[in-house]
Amino acid sequence: xxxxxxxxxxxxxxxxxxxxxxxxxxxxxxxxxxxxxxxxxxxxxxxxxxxxxxxxxxxxxxxxxxxxxxxxxxxxxxxxxxxxxxxxxxxxxxxxxxxxxxxxxxxxxxxxxxxxxxxxxxxxxxxxxxxxxxxxxxxxxxxx
Numbered sequence: 001x002x003x004x005x006x007x008x009x010x011x012x013x014x015x016x017x018x019x020x021x022x023x024x025x026x027x028x029x030x031x032x033x034x035x036x037x038x039x040x041x042x043x044x045x046x047x048x049x050x051x052x053x054x055x056x057x058x059x060x061x062x063x064x065x066x067x068x069x070x071x072x073x074x075x076x077x078x079x080x081x082x083x084x085x086x087x088x089x090x091x092x093x094x095x096x097x098x099x100x101x102x103x104x105x106x107x108x109x110x111x112x113x114x115x116x117x118x119x120x121x122x123x124x125x126x127x128x129x130x131x132x133x134x135x136x137x138x139x140x141x142x143x144x
Contacts, residue, residue, distance in 0.1 A: 003092030
């Protein structure tokens with residue numbers, strides 16, 4: 001799904017998965033606790049780079065947007081307010097610093113993401129993301 005992404009930052013802080021954000025772990029935050037510890041393929045359509053990351057935090061903005069995360073709906077945060085009425089920046093996913101750098105993000109912008117099960121081969125990545133080449137860091141295999 002193509003959504004706006006923001007950089008989570010917060011290296012050294014604890015996440016909803018009780019994981020400390022480190023500069024060398026590819027991670028993301030999605031707004032559903034049920035997504036924790038799952039793997040996602042994240043790609044930057046501007047650079048053509050992609051990476052497999054683990055969902056280690058809940059957010060941005062919401063914590064129970066299952067209709068978006070699992071149901072194919074648009075992120076609730078895109079409405080301009082979150083579930084508690086706070087104004088949002090419209091982001092549907094947060095990227096760790098490692099993930100941000102790996103796919104050459106420059107500013108908050110759109111990315112494509114989808115769930116994957118475990119390790120993903122280059123051939124699998126190509127099928128999940130048609131139009132993405134072999135450039136980039138390639139899939140990063142899980143195993144935290």
